[in-house]
Structure formats: C-alpha cells, structure tokens
Amino acid sequence: MKEKGKPATQDISPKNSFMSASYPAGDGFAKAIRAVLTKALDDQVFEAVMMPLKVPKTEAFAWTLLDDTKLLEHASPLPPVMTIQGGKALSELTKHGELIERTAVLLRPCETRAAVELFKLKQINLENITLISIDCPGAVPLSDYLSDPENQARKFQDLMEENGDEDALRPVCRICDKFSIPAPAEGGMEEGGHAADVHIGFLGQKGKRLLLFPLTEKGRTLVEGLGLKAESPENSWETAVQTMTDARRKNRQAFNKDFLSRISGPDPFSEMFDACINCHNCMRACPICYCQQCYYDSEAIRLPSENYLERAKKRGGLRFPLDTLLFHLGRMSHMVLSCVSCGACEDACPASIPVGQIFSLVGDQTQSSFEYVPGINRLQPLPLQAFREDEFCEVEIPCECGEGQAPSEVNKNA
Amino acid sequence: MNEEFNPKIVGFLCNWCSYTGADLAGVSRQQIPPSIRVIRVMCSGRIDPLFVTKTFFKGADGVMMMGCHPGDCHYQKGNFYARRRYILLKTIFKELGMESDRIILWWVSASEGAKYARVTREFSDQVTEMGPNPVQKEIFI
Amino acid sequence: MPSVLNIKKGVEEGLRLFLESLLREKKVAGVFTLRKTNDEGAAAYTLITDPEHMQQAVPLYPLMPMNAGKALSSHTLGSASEAPLAAIVRPCEMRAFTELIKREQGHRDNLLLISVSCAGVFPLSSLSNGTLSQELPDYWESAQNAEIPAFLRPTCAACEHFLPFQADITVGVLGQKELNKECNLFLNTTKAEEMAEGAPGSITSGELETPEIQAVRKERMAERRKLFEPFTAQDYGLSGLVQTFAPCLSCHGCSTICPICYCTLCDFDSKTHEYQPTSYSIELDQKGGMRIPPGTLFFHTGRMVHMAVSCVNCGMCSDVCPVNIPVATIFSKVGDALAEEFEYVAGRDAEEELPLGTYKADEYSDIGE
Numbered sequence: 001m002k003e004k005g006k007p008a009t010q011d012i013s014p015k016n017s018f019m020s021a022s023y024p025a026g027d028g029f030a031k032a033i034r035a036v037l038t039k040a041l042d043d044q045v046f047e048a049v050m051m052p053l054k055v056p057k058t059e060a061f062a063w064t065l066l067d068d069t070k071l072l073e074h075a076s077p078l079p080p081v082m083t084i085q086g087g088k089a090l091s092e093l094t095k096h097g098e099l100i101e102r103t104a105v106l107l108r109p110c111e112t113r114a115a116v117e118l119f120k121l122k123q124i125n126l127e128n129i130t131l132i133s134i135d136c137p138g139a140v141p142l143s144d145y146l147s148d149p150e151n152q153a154r155k156f157q158d159l160m161e162e163n164g165d166e167d168a169l170r171p172v173c174r175i176c177d178k179f180s181i182p183a184p185a186e187g188g189m190e191e192g193g194h195a196a197d198v199h200i201g202f203l204g205q206k207g208k209r210l211l212l213f214p215l216t217e218k219g220r221t222l223v224e225g226l227g228l229k230a231e232s233p234e235n236s237w238e239t240a241v242q243t244m245t246d247a248r249r250k251n252r253q254a255f256n257k258d259f260l261s262r263i264s265g266p267d268p269f270s271e272m273f274d275a276c277i278n279c280h281n282c283m284r285a286c287p288i289c290y291c292q293q294c295y296y297d298s299e300a301i302r303l304p305s306e307n308y309l310e311r312a313k314k315r316g317g318l319r320f321p322l323d324t325l326l327f328h329l330g331r332m333s334h335m336v337l338s339c340v341s342c343g344a345c346e347d348a349c350p351a352s353i354p355v356g357q358i359f360s361l362v363g364d365q366t367q368s369s370f371e372y373v374p375g376i377n378r379l380q381p382l383p384l385q386a387f388r389e390d391e392f393c394e395v396e397i398p399c400e401c402g403e404g405q406a407p408s409e410v411n412k413n414a
Numbered sequence: 415m416n417e418e419f420n421p422k423i424v425g426f427l428c429n430w431c432s433y434t435g436a437d438l439a440g441v442s443r444q445q446i447p448p449s450i451r452v453i454r455v456m457c458s459g460r461i462d463p464l465f466v467t468k469t470f471f472k473g474a475d476g477v478m479m480m481g482c483h484p485g486d487c488h489y490q491k492g493n494f495y496a497r498r499r500y501i502l503l504k505t506i507f508k509e510l511g512m513e514s515d516r517i518i519l520w521w522v523s524a525s526e527g528a529k530y531a532r533v534t535r536e537f538s539d540q541v542t543e544m545g546p547n548p549v550q551k552e553i554f555i
Numbered sequence: 556m557p558s559v560l561n562i563k564k565g566v567e568e569g570l571r572l573f574l575e576s577l578l579r580e581k582k583v584a585g586v587f588t589l590r591k592t593n594d595e596g597a598a599a600y601t602l603i604t605d606p607e608h609m610q611q612a613v614p615l616y617p618l619m620p621m622n623a624g625k626a627l628s629s630h631t632l633g634s635a636s637e638a639p640l641a642a643i644v645r646p647c648e649m650r651a652f653t654e655l656i657k658r659e660q661g662h663r664d665n666l667l668l669i670s671v672s673c674a675g676v677f678p679l680s681s682l683s684n685g686t687l688s689q690e691l692p693d694y695w696e697s698a699q700n701a702e703i704p705a706f707l708r709p710t711c712a713a714c715e716h717f718l719p720f721q722a723d724i725t726v727g728v729l730g731q732k733e734l735n736k737e738c739n740l741f742l743n744t745t746k747a748e749e750m751a752e753g754a755p756g757s758i759t760s761g762e763l764e765t766p767e768i769q770a771v772r773k774e775r776m777a778e779r780r781k782l783f784e785p786f787t788a789q790d791y792g793l794s795g796l797v798q799t800f801a802p803c804l805s806c807h808g809c810s811t812i813c814p815i816c817y818c819t820l821c822d823f824d825s826k827t828h829e830y831q832p833t834s835y836s837i838e839l840d841q842k843g844g845m846r847i848p849p850g851t852l853f854f855h856t857g858r859m860v861h862m863a864v865s866c867v868n869c870g871m872c873s874d875v876c877p878v879n880i881p882v883a884t885i886f887s888k889v890g891d892a893l894a895e896e897f898e899y900v901a902g903r904d905a906e907e908e909l910p911l912g913t914y915k916a917d918e919y920s921d922i923g924e
Contacts, residue, residue: 048839050847055554060802060878062554065835068843071553083878084804084848092848093835100836146802146879275597275682277620277812279875284806293820305632308602309640312585316605319592320626348806348877351597352683463860468828471853473841483924484916494914497922501896502911506859509892510885511792521923548793553844554801555852 017238018181020201020211021228029160029202032210033077033106036226038069040104045225046130047101050093052076052083059149063089067101077106078134080156081145085344087114087287091123095290098127104222105129107196108136109179110342113375114287116195117338120382123290130218133196135180135203135241138166138173142347161207162240172343172356175252180241181213182376191216193379198222204240211237252364259361270325272358275351278321282345282355288335295334296327328355332362337383338374339363421449421475421541425534426465428458430488431523432480438527446531447538450478457481459492463499466517470507473550476541478534479519486523493521513548516541557763558748559727562738562756566695567615569738569756570643570669570726574614576754577641578606583667583750584638587626588614596687600626602640614643615728617676617694618687619708622814622869624651628661635664641750643669643726645676646719647869650902651814653721654865657909660817667750669740670719672729672763674698675711679874701730701771703778710870710883713779715772718763720903723747730767783888796852799885802878803851809872809882815862822861823854855882859889864910865901866890 025032037049053064053074061079063086064071086107093099107115112133118124137159145152158164166174181199197219201211214220214230223230263269280297283289295301301323303311312318339359346356367373370383427433433454439446455461458481466477479500481493500519507514520533549555562569577583590601590611598616600623603609623644630636644652649670655661674697681687686706697704703712719725724747727739738756741763742748751758786795807824810816822828830838830849838845866886873883894900897910 053553053844055797055801058798058801062801063847064553064844065839065847066553066844067839071844083802089847092830094832096829097832100832101839142877271593274593274595274599275620277599277679277875279808279812281806281808281811281875281877284808284811285804285877292824292826297819299819305630306634306637308630309585309604309636309638312602312604316603316608317590318602318604319590320587320600320602320623320629321621322629348804348808350679350808350875350877352680464822464857467857467860468853471850471856481923484920491914494916495911497919498897498911498914500922501919502860502864502893505892505896506856506863506889509889510796510856511787511789512796512856513792519923551842552793552797553842554797554846555849 017233018199018213018215019230019232020213020234020237021223021230022234023210023212023228025202025205025207025210029207029210030075030077033200034072034075036210036212037075037104038072039226040222041067041069043225045222046104048099048103049106050090050103051106052079054079059145065093065103078108078136078160080140080153081142082108082111082139082342082344082347083142085114085285085287085342086111087118087124087340088285088290088344090115090129091118091287091290094125094129095123098125099129102128103130104132106132106134108139109133110136110176110340111287112196113178113340114342116375116378117288117340117382118290119378121288121290121338130198130222131196132198132200133181134200137162137164137179138169138176139343140168141170143352144168160202162203170343170346170356171354172341172346172360175248175255175360176341177245177248177252178376179244179248181215182373183245189215189377190379193377194219195376195378201234201237201241203244204234204236255357256361256364259357263358263361272353273324273328276324276328276353277351278324278327279350280327281348281350283331285344285348286335287340287342287344288338289331296323296330301326332359336363336366337370337372339367340374419542419546421538421546422451422473423447423449423476423478423534423538423541424469424474425450425452425478425480426455426458426461427452428460428481428488428493429454429456431482431486432458432520432530434524435522435526435530438525439530440527442527444527444531445535447535449475449538449541450534457487457489457492458496459487459489461496461499463503466503470516470547471549471555473547474516475544475547476516476518476537478537479517480522481519483521483523513544515544516547556760558742559759559761560740560742560751560754560756561759562740563736564738565736566726566728566731566734566738567613570614570740571609571612572755573738573740574612574641574643575606575609577667577750578603578609580753582639583641585640586612587623587630587640587642587644588612589616589618589620589643591616596682602630615671615726617674617691618679618682619645619648619676619869619871619874620679621812622651622871623648624653624655624867625814625817627652627666628655628814628817631662631666632660635662636666639665639667641667641669643671645673646670646716646722647673647714647867647902648814649719649722650716650867651869653902653905654815654867655817656905658817663905667724667746668722669724669726670722671726672731672768673711673714673717673719674701674729675703675707675714675717677706678708678870681706695734698728699730699732699734701767701774708870708874709782709881710868710873710887713775713782714868715775715779716868716900717771717775718768721905723750725763727761727763730765730771779891782884786885786888796855800851800855800880803855803880804877805848805851805854806877807854808875808877810858812871812875813862814867814869814871815865816858823850823857828853855885859886863889864893864897864899867901
C-alpha cells in the first residue's frame with residue numbers, strides 16, 4: 001500500500017519476465033536433466049530425487065525416490081504418459097511429516113499445481129522438498145500408449161521437439177494453457193507464492209539448451225549450487241510459451257463452449273455415465289482425492305439394504321451399483337475447486353468416460369466464480385477456507401445496490 | 415555363495431512352547447545361529463500370514479513360524495489354524511516362484527531346546543546357501 | 556433327470572417371458588438382471604419391479620459390468636431379502652455370492668437364483684473399442700457349438716466352472732441346440748419347480764451334463780494351461796512379478812471391483828502399512844532407490860493371501876485395471892493352486908467351510924516335525 005508522497009517499494013523482479021540460467025542440452029533433453037541431477041546429487045545440493053524412472057525390461061514408468069546416481073541411467077524426466085499423478089506420489093511421500101533427506105522432485109506443471117493444492121490441504125509437507133516443474137507439451141492417452149508404446153513414444157518425442165501432432169495428446173492436454181510457469185501476477189508473484197521452486201524450460205530452444213528459472217529462495221539455492229547464474233530473460237522461450245498459451249487458450253474456450261452444450265441438462269449429463277461401473281478408479285487416480293476412506297465408499301453414504309426394494313418400486317427399477325451419479329456429483333462438489341485438469345481420472349477409467357473433460361469444464365466454471373486458479377500461488381487460500389463479508393450478496397439477498405454491500409448493510413436499507 | 419553373507423532370519427515364536435524351548439536352548443548353552451531374530455507371540459495362531467509376507471518383502475532372508483505340537487496348543491487350536499496359514503503361504507509363494515523355501519514352520523515344545531537349536535542351525539545354513547533375499551536389491555517392488 | 560421348463564422362443568426372449576410372468580403373477584417382487592442403459596451397447600444390473608421394464612432387460616447379454624455377487628451381497632447384507640426376488644447371474648457371480656455368504660456378507664433366503672451354462676462375456680473394453688458390437692452377432696452360434704469367440708474375456712475362455720453350483724434354475728446356453736428357437740430352463744430345486752408352475756412353456760426333462768459338456772471342460776482346461784503358461788514358476792519368480800506389475804498405478808481398482816474383497820476399508824489402504832518419513836529414509840539408505848508409493852508387490856501378494864482361496868476367476872480385476880495388467884490370470888492361477896491344495900472349490904457349496912476357517916487335527920502330519 002503506497003503512502004502518500006513516498007515512492008512505491010522497489011519491485012525487484014521485472015513485471016513480465018523470468019530470469020533463467022542456461023544449461024547445454026545438445027545431447028538430448030533427458031541426458032541434460034540427468035547431468036544436472038547427477039551433479040546436484042554429487043555436490044549434495046540436495047540428497048535425494050523423486051522422479052519417473054523407466055522400469056528395466058518394460059515400457060512402464062515408476063516414480064522413484066533415489067539417492068544413487070547410477071539409477072539415473074533409467075531416468076525419464078518427462079514420460080510420454082502420466083502414470084501416477086506426481087502430486088499424489090509426492091503426498092504419499094510426505095503426508096506423515098517432512099522428509100528427512102533434502103529432496104528435489106521433478107513434476108509436470110499440472111502435477112506441481114496438484115502438489116500445491118495438496119500442500120494447502122496439509123497432505124504434503126514441503127519442508128526439505130524442492131519442487132522442479134518442467135515445460136510440458138502434454139501426455140498421450142494411457143490406453144494408446146499401452147497398445148503401441150513405441151509409436152506413441154515417438155509421437156511424444158516429436159511434440160517435445162515442437163513439431164508433433166497435438167491430436168496424439170489426451171483431450172485435456174490439448175486444451176491446457178498452464179503447461180509452463182503460470183503467467184506472472186500483476187506486479188509479480190509475492191515471495192513464497194510461486195508453485196515451483198525451479199522451473200525448467202525447453203520450449204523455443206530447438207533442443208540446444210535447458211533454461212533453469214529459479215522462482216524462490218530454495219530455487220535460487222539450487223541454481224547457485226549448480227554453479228549457474230540466472231541473469232537474463234530468454235526471449236525465444238517467452239515467445240514460444242506465449243504463442244502456445246494463446247493457441248491453447250483458444251482451444252480451451254472453444255472446447256468449453258462445445259462440451260458444455262453436449263453435457264448440459266439432466267439427461268445428457270447422466271447419459272455420460274451410462275457405461276459407468278462405479279469402480280471409483282477416477283477418484284483413486286485423482287491427486288486431490290486424498291481421503292483414506294472416501295465418503296462415497298463409507299458407511300455414512302450407505303443406505304440400508306431394506307430400502308432397496310422400495311427405491312426400486314418408486315421408478316420400476318433400481319440400477320446397481322447404486323448411486324453412480326451421486327458419487328460423481330458428490331466427488332465434484334468435494335474437489336472440483338482444486339481440479340488442476342490433469343486428466344489422471346480419464347486415463348484410469350475402464351469405461352472410457354470423458355470424466356477428465358467433464359471435471360475440467362466444471363472446474364473452470366466454478367473456480368472462476370471464486371477468481372481462483374488452483375495450484376499457482378501457494379499463498380492463495382482455498383476458496384472454501386476464506387471469505388469476505390462483502391461478497392456474493394447477489395445470491396444471498398435481492399441486492400439493489402449491486403456493489404457488494406455487506407448483507408447487514410443491505411438489510412438496514414431494505 | 416558369499417562367505418561374508420550373514421542372513422537375517424525372523425522367527426515368530428509362540429510364548430508357551432517354542433519361545434520357552436528357545437529359552438531352554440539358550441540356558442543349556444546350545445549353539446544357536448546369530449541370524450535368528452525372535453518375535454514372541456502368545457500363540458502361533460496369532461501369526462497373521464501378512465506378518466510373514468511383510469517380513470519377506472522387507473528383505474528378511476528367512477522367516478520362521480514356530481508353535482506347539484498339534485494337539486498341545488495352550489489355546490487348544492491356534493496351531494491348527496497356523497498350520498493351514500503356513501500351507502497357504504507356501505502354496506502362494508511356490509506358485510509365484512518366490513523362493514518359498516525361505517519360509518518354514520517347526521513345532522518346538524518347551525522342552526525341545528535341542529530341537530530348536532538344530533532346526534534354526536539347519537535353516538540358517540539353508541538360507542545362507544540360498545544367498546540374500548533378492549527383494550533387498552529390487553527397487554521397483 | 557431334472558425337469559426342464561421348455562419355452563418355444565429364443566433363449567433370451569423365453570427367459571424374459573418367464574421372468575415377466577413371475578413379476579406379473581407376483582411370485583417375485585423384483586427381478587435382478589442386466590438391462591440396456593443406452594443404444595451403444597452399455598448395460599447395467601438393475602432390480603426391476605415394473606414388468607413393463609422387462610422389455611429392456613437383456614439377461615444373457617455377454618457383458619459383466621460388475622460381479623453380480625457383490626450386488627446381491629449389498630442387497631442382502633444385514634438380512635435376507637424381505638420379499639422374494641429372482642436374480643439372473645453367471646456361475647462365477649453365484650460362486651462369489653456364496654463365498655460372501657460364508658463371510659457373513661449376504662443371505663440367500665428368498666432369492667430365486669437363476670444361472671446359466673455359461674458361454675462367457677466380453678471384457679469391458681470391448682464396449683469402447685468396438686469388438687462387442689463386432690462379435691455379438693456370432694456370439695450365440697459360438698455358444699451353441701461351445702466354441703470360444705475371439706476377444707472373449709481370457710478368464711472366460713479358460714473357465715472350467717461354466718456350470719453353476721446350487722442354482723435354483725440353470726438356463727441352458729453353452730452347447731444347447733437351436734438357441735434362437737428354444738429356451739430350456741433346468742429346474743434344479745423344489746423352489747424352482749414351484750416357481751415354474753403355471754409359467755409359459757411346458758415341462759419336459761433333460762440333462763445338462765452331456766458328453767459334449769464334458770468335452771468342453773477338457774478344452775477349457777487346455778486353454779487354462781495355455782493362459783497360465785507365461786507365468787509358470789520356473790522362470791517367473793520375483794523378476795517376473797516385477798515386470799508384470801511394473802506399470803501398476805496402485806489405484807487398487809482390482810480390489811475395489813473384486814467381489815470377494817468386501818472390506819469397507821482395505822487393510823492396504825489403512826494406516827497399517829503406511830510409510831513414515833523414517834521408513835523412507837531407512838529404505839532409501841538400504842537400496843539407493845525405491846518405488847513410490849512403495850509396497851506394490853506386497854499389496855498384490857497380500858491381497859492373494861487374503862482372498863485368492865476364494866477367487867472365482869471372474870476376471871473383473873483385469874477388466875478394470877487401467878494399465879492392462881493380467882491380474883485375473885495371476886490371481887486365478889494362485890487360486891487354482893490353493894483349490895488343489897485345500898481340496899476346495901470357491902462357491903461350490905454354501906455349507907462348505909472356508910479353508911482357513913477350519914482344520915483337521917491329523918492333516919499335514921509331516922509338517923513341522
């Protein structure tokens with residue numbers, strides 16, 4: 001807050017740019033990342049890393065916590081598929097307390113955002129964790145990858161080199177506009193607000209180099225520990241990111257409009273779940289759904305079986321398993337404000353229901369009502385954990401002023 | 415076989431018979447291999463097959479279940495159930511090719527100190543011969 | 556020779572007619588069966604109380620969206636159904652229900668259990684990848700000839716228990732002639748005969764265990780050995796398991812969908828096996844690296860310890876797995892070994908005790924001595 005007559009506090013970071021350090025990547029993206037991590041571990045910049053490794057003799061990827069640099073030969077920093085959502089994997093690691101070893105974690109941007117939401121939900125302890133996010137072109141659908149891993153890996157590689165076909169990506173990836181560092185807040189992000197500690201960029205660099213962007217104190221420690229200096233913005237990266245963001249944003253708007261028209265209304269919406277078998281894979285895959293026992297699996301929601309026949313008689317029939325729509329709508333009401341559109345749910349669905357797209361769409365709509373973007377600012381409280389007295393009076397009382405008067409004030413004038 | 419390999423064997427011993435038998439072996443100065451780590455349970459029927467499974471997956475080179483002879487269980491029938499659980503474990507491990515020989519069951523009564531020493535020595539030798547449990551090196555387990 | 560209600564209609568139509576008559580005559584208050592949920596081939600189990608809705612019923616549709624044993628258990632959890640119901644379930648679904656009853660998770664009274672001599676179902680993925688609509692037209696002919704259609708669930712192709720145990724009524728499908736003209740309902744119990752009184756059709760007699768059926772069983776056993784081949788003990792072992800379960804997401808979809816896994820909070824989801832920060836530190840120190848979340852093989856092996864003895868080989872677990880791990884193959888292979896060892900068949904007899912819930916004093920006398 002400016003005091004009259006005094007100059008504004010100096011904003012150190014430039015408003016619309018991020019400073020980066022350059023790292024050679026001529027031998028390939030994965031090799032460069034491995035070199036960075038090996039050096040960091042050898043020099044004890046951190047003591048352990050959590051990242052995806054390719055399981056030897058298979059086409060599968062597994063999150064691995066490691067301190068043995070020899071294991072990095074299997075490293076796959078940005079796999080063509082999302083297996084377990086990275087935010088979920090990190091919460092498995094730290095939900096019971098801070099890690100003993102100083103650990104760096106490599107995540108896709110949506111995994112980083114999920115991690116931040118989980119941090120707000122107290123399911124991740126970020127002490128001793130350095131979050132590293134990476135530019136992400138997207139991921140290919142899990143089922144496509146499983147049926148043809150070699151081809152799908154190649155398509156993904158093309159996308160990494162920025163000359164691939166986005167049709168190969170999952171639907172939620174095609175409309176993702178948060179694949180890099182989130183757009184800087186007006187006036188810059190407050191200290192401690194950044195989602196990731198370091199961001200690694202490669203877009204627009206033609207495979208020549210990696211850009212390391214320190215975003216927090218921890219991030220600066222890491223970059224300096226590698227003997228690097230983040231001194232200059234990189235225009236080629238900023239342009240590439242901006243171009244892709246604009247294109248994706250357009251896609252997203254078009255998708256939201258089109259998909260909304262397809263699922264609006266009780267019948268179209270419930271038809272989306274005609275093939276649902278209530279396996280709850282979507283909930284299990286979702287990073288935000290962290291409850292040890294989901295409410296919708298618990299005794300609380302279970303109606304006595306003596307009521308089943310009565311319920312059946314009301315409409316002439318009762319579908320099993322029970323309460324499919326209730327589960328989806330209920331889960332939505334529980335987590336959609338934190339939905340980061342990662343699409344893990346859609347990959348996990350055995351009935352090929354576009355659940356990621358549905359939740360993504362509803363996420364956009366509900367989050368915007370609260371002017372909330374999940375996971376991009378560690379300091380922004382969860383929408384249902386904060387309130388202002390003078391908000392939403394238009395849904396509470398017929399409000400003549402329309403200017404956000406406190407309900408008590410409106411009452412006085414009524 | 416690695417000359418320096420000292421196996422870690424976990425033994426679940428029932429209080430009334432086998433634990434007492436092990437104790438007897440000790441005070442009788444019988445030669446007991448240092449590889450055995452004993453966990454006392456009140457009855458072999460308390461041994462949840464997951465105890466054995468988890469111990470195995472945590473890297474134990476051998477797991478022993480011990481109890482009273484059938485018919486002599488302090489709680490009448492605990493060891494009968496333990497015996498069936500042992501068969502369950504052996505069958506599952508064998509069917510998966512998972513070195514089921516690392517799991518063994520012996521009936522040792524309170525007076526069988528010598529038997530305790532003998533079977534633990536035999537098992538320790540056998541496990542040493544087999545080498546370390548491969549799960550110890552397995553990252554993607 | 557058991558008595559048979561013969562209806563001169565195609566097998567599914569005849570069955571529908573019979574069920575509708577049970578509803579209209581108020582012999583049952585509801586019929587539990589598969590019903591179409593859309594025009595793209597999806598179906599769901601439904602408790603139908605209005606005879607008009609029976610038109611949408613597809614009782615023998617070759618899809619298993621859930622193991623019906625689980626649904627029957629959910630319906631009869633606290634006590635038996637208060638009103639008589641008819642349920643059409645496949646043999647493995649009936650076996651699952653029986654295994655659940657033994658675990659006090661259901662009650663059979665007041666249920667008319669109708670099963671089939673089963674020709675198998677297609678996997679869930681066949682709905683979205685088009686194989687179901689492709690294979691459906693030839694399904695009934697394959698059933699008549701007791702042939703295995705392409706793309707059938709692997710566990711179905713390798714199933715030896717395609718005749719139900721202890722069903723009130725068995726609908727003749729596998730190996731039965733002229734399924735498009737004849738519906739034969741084998742009445743196995745007095746309850747079935749009572750229900751069939753006054754039903755459309757005529758009572759004859761017939762035999763389900765024909766020589767052809769014996770031959771089918773042999774073929775299925777051969778198919779089973781083939782299915783298990785890649786997992787045979789010699790070269791499988793730990794490294795084989797690691798490779799098979801490498802893509803596992805720890806979603807636990809397999810246990811959620813498994814009819815035998817009924818626990819509201821699974822042991823492997825509870826705090827019991829969770830890692831504390833120190834546990835991670837210790838294991839990292841020992842191995843240099845560890846998979847996150849840890850305990851994938853422990854979960855699967857542990858689940859086998861808990862339920863494989865009652866595995867009914869339905870194959871829901873493989874269907875629901877997002878990464879196509881052949882869970883059902885491995886679990887039913889272990890299930891078979893346990894069945895042989897304990898001379899037990901899951902779901903064969905509701906009076907038979909669970910293997911770990913009983914013992915014989917003089918068995919396994921060579922163990923431990």
